[in-house]
Amino acid sequence: xxxxxxxxxxxxxxxxxxxxxxxxxxxxxxxxxxxxxxxxxxxxxxxxxxxxxxxxxxxxxxxxxxxxxxxxxxxxxxxxxxxxxxxxxxxxxxxxxxxxxxxxxxxxxxxxxxxxxxxxxxxxxxxxxxxxxxxxxxxxxxxxxxxxxxxxxxxxxxxxxxxxxxxxxxxxxxxxxxxxxxxxxxxxxxxxxxxxxxxxxxxxxxxxxxxxxxxxxxxxxxxxxxxxxxxxxxxxxxxxxxxxxxxxxxxxxxxxxxxxxxxxxxxxxxxxxxxxxxxxxxxxxxxxxxxxxxxxxxxxxxxxxxxxxxxxxxxxxxxxxxxxxxxxxxxxxxxxxxxxxxxxxxxxxxxxxxxxxxxxxxxxxxxxxxxxxxxxxxxxxxxxxxxxxxxxxxxxxxxxxxxxxxxxxxxxxxxxxxxxxxxxxxxxxxxxxxxxxxxxxxxxxxxxxxxxxxxxxxxxxxxxxxxxxxxxxxxxxxxxx
Ligand code: NAD
Numbered sequence: 001x002x003x004x005x006x007x008x009x010x011x012x013x014x015x016x017x018x019x020x021x022x023x024x025x026x027x028x029x030x031x032x033x034x035x036x037x038x039x040x041x042x043x044x045x046x047x048x049x050x051x052x053x054x055x056x057x058x059x060x061x062x063x064x065x066x067x068x069x070x071x072x073x074x075x076x077x078x079x080x081x082x083x084x085x086x087x088x089x090x091x092x093x094x095x096x097x098x099x100x101x102x103x104x105x106x107x108x109x110x111x112x113x114x115x116x117x118x119x120x121x122x123x124x125x126x127x128x129x130x131x132x133x134x135x136x137x138x139x140x141x142x143x144x145x146x147x148x149x150x151x152x153x154x155x156x157x158x159x160x161x162x163x164x165x166x167x168x169x170x171x172x173x174x175x176x177x178x179x180x181x182x183x184x185x186x187x188x189x190x191x192x193x194x195x196x197x198x199x200x201x202x203x204x205x206x207x208x209x210x211x212x213x214x215x216x217x218x219x220x221x222x223x224x225x226x227x228x229x230x231x232x233x234x235x236x237x238x239x240x241x242x243x244x245x246x247x248x249x250x251x252x253x254x255x256x257x258x259x260x261x262x263x264x265x266x267x268x269x270x271x272x273x274x275x276x277x278x279x280x281x282x283x284x285x286x287x288x289x290x291x292x293x294x295x296x297x298x299x300x301x302x303x304x305x306x307x308x309x310x311x312x313x314x315x316x317x318x319x320x321x322x323x324x325x326x327x328x329x330x331x332x333x334x335x336x337x338x339x340x341x342x343x344x345x346x347x348x349x350x351x352x353x354x355x356x357x358x359x360x361x362x363x364x365x366x367x368x369x370x371x372x373x374x375x376x377x378x379x380x381x382x383x384x385x386x387x388x389x390x391x392x393x394x395x396x397x398x399x400x401x402x403x404x405x406x407x408x409x410x411x412x413x414x415x416x417x418x419x420x421x422x423x424x425x426x427x428x429x430x431x432x433x434x435x436x437x438x439x440x441x442x443x444x445x446x447x448x449x450x451x452x453x454x455x456x457x458x459x460x461x462x463x464x465x466x467x468x469x470x471x472x473x474x475x476x477x478x479x480x481x
Contacts, residue, residue: 001083004185005036007043007209008192010050011202017042022178022210027093027329028319028364036181039210041218047173047206048224051144054203055171059141061200066167067118072194073163074110077103080190088155088183089320093328093365094283096321105445106159106187109463112447113163116468126476134481139472141169142226142250146219148240149184150232151177151331152286152387157231157254158184160451160462162191162205165229168471171204173225175216179332181209212236220244229470230254231288234456241459252460252470254288254452256385257413260406261291262396262428264419265299271440272300272418273307278442279416280391281315281369284327286335288457289414289436289443292391293382294371295405301395305373308393309355312369317360329365330388336365339388345380346372346390356389377408385411399424403431412454414438435461 006013015037022038025031037043058066077084084106085099092099126135145165149157154176165172176184188207195202208215216236220228220243227250230240237253244251261279263272279291296304320328330336336359343357356370367389375382375392382392396402406415412433418440419425429437435453438444445451450466452458460470 001080001087001186002189003034003182004189005034007037007039007047008185008188008205008207009043009047010054010206011192011195016040016210017046024091024179024182025332026090027331030333030363033091034182036185036209038178039208039215041214043208043210044173044215044218044222047208048144048219048222050203051171051173051206052224054201055141055143055169057201058166058171058204059169063117063120063122065198066169067114069194069198069200070110070114070117070163070167072198073191074107074114076190076194077110077187078107080186081107084155084183084186086321087186088180089328091180091182092151092154092331093320095325095328096323098283099320102153102156105156109159109447110163113167113468116465117167128478132481134479136477136479138475138477139168139469140475142471142473143170144224145170145172145227145229145471146222146225147172147174148216148219148228148230148232149174149176151179152283152288154180154183155187158187160467161229161231164462164467165471166204168468170227170471173206173208173219175208175210175219178209178211185209216240217243221247223247226250227471228252252462254458254462255456256411257288257290257453257457258293258383258385258409258411259289259291259414259416259434260293260295260409260432261416262295262402262406262418263297263300263304264402264421264424265297266420267300267418268420269300269304269307272304273311275416275418275442276308276391277311277315281312281327281389282443284330284367285389285391286331286387290387291414291416292386293406293409294391294393295402296393296395297402298395298397305354305393308371312355312371315369317366317368327366327369327389330367331365333365335387336367339367339386339390342381342384342386342388342390343370349379349381351375351379351381354393383409399428403428406432410455411457413457414443414453416443
């Protein structure tokens with residue numbers, strides 16, 4: 001697989017107009033992985049214009065052609081899956097096994113939207129109460145859409161936007177995170193090749209690499225961009241929504257979380273332990289869906305806590321490309337610094353540390369998996385998204401208190417409920433304010449179920465038919481018979 005380090009604009013690889021480059025680092029070793037093009041407003045403008053010029057042809061190609069192209073992208077990603085997984089592990093630091101799951105998720109997502117758009121019935125008749133008139137519903141694309149993604153799941157967050165945006169007939173300008181552009185550039189090469197093989201104009205899919213200030217902000221403000229789909233932090237999401245409001249543009253936001261896992265006293269302790277550890281420490285805790293608030297029914301607090309500490313201490317920290325590794329480095333020195341700040345806040349607040357609490361080594365961004373007990377609601381560690389391998393435990397006495405504690409957050413992305421009592425599982429899942437609740441299972445995500453949260457976690461939903469609708473505009477044509 002060729003390592004791409006340039007923008008992809010109008011079907012060609014190119015440098016920034018001003019020749020600027022930015023360093024992409026290996027989070028395991030602090031070594032330079034690549035110097036990639038660092039775009040600015042001029043590059044964004046070229047990309048948006050290329051997208052605008054190419055979009056009508058892509059829309060006119062029709063749903064079955066778009067479906068075939070999406071299916072071909074899925075197949076090509078699958079065929080190069082191992083190389084993509086390795087590149088993602090190297091750039092982002094996630095263990096290889098997790099990177100492989102991400103690749104499988106990307107393939108499933110493109111396949112799902114390939115099938116959905118193929119089965120879409122096109123224009124639909126709308127029954128009217130007056131016989132003299134007929135109405136027709138059309139779902140049209142926005143035109144040019146901007147996709148802005150973070151570094152924690154580079155390929156997955158891209159696929160969840162790119163597949164439905166293309167399926168709906170839009171042309172795209174993608175801005176990867178400046179921390180992890182390499183997997184998206186590899187994905188761009190795949191899309192480029194599939195487009196060429198199918199005779200699709202390369203301007204339908206553009207990638208401009210660079211920082212939020214130099215590329216993200218001018219992209220959101222660009223007059224050709226009619227819709228922005230963003231995944232990232234609440235602070236940036238708020239700025240994007242404000243900028244989009246100026247242009248009366250559509251905007252979808254997938255933001256932060258501070259989710260709860262609720263473990264009832266009847267749970268299988270080994271299974272509960274696996275679910276807590278996975279929910280807190282997968283991707284070194286750098287998950288918007290991390291269940292970093294662990295609520296445990298008082299009766300099992302002592303034995304479950306003992307298991308959790310043993311399991312956390314046993315997690316193998318190391319090179320993400322080593323098959324034995326379970327926790328890789330954090331994705332960047334900035335993220336390491338942020339997590340270390342929270343470890344200091346925990347010490348200042350006098351929180352009871354059960355395990356972890358320190359950086360590992362002096363090279364790379366490794367942090368021990370860390371658990372705190374009896375964390376009060378007033379603690380910043382209880383309330384704020386840390387985005388690292390740090391979780392807070394807390395006990396509850398009954399179902400009502402468990403629900404109240406789970407909902408004690410400004411966020412509402414996901415939750416996990418662990419209990420053998422099916423009726424209670426249903427009651428609690430229904431009462432928790434979250435967009436997705438898992439019951440007695442790990443955090444599996446299917447393209448058929450919506451992704452997104454309540455409260456400050458999201459605006460809109462991705463995946464499923466809702467993910468496609470996010471990239472479509474409704475038009476009705478009403479005519480006299
Ligand atoms: P971030 O908000 O710092 O950056 C996200 C993207 O926005 C990057 O590509 C960045 O360059 C760009 N950006 C920054 N400033 C911009 C601006 N002014 N205009 C336009 N674009 C700009 O987030 P991050 O640190 O990369 O990712 C971590 C955050 O993402 C966490 O808060 C996490 O919860 C969230 N996240 C949410 C989901 C979800 O589905 N809800 C999934 C993954 C990550």
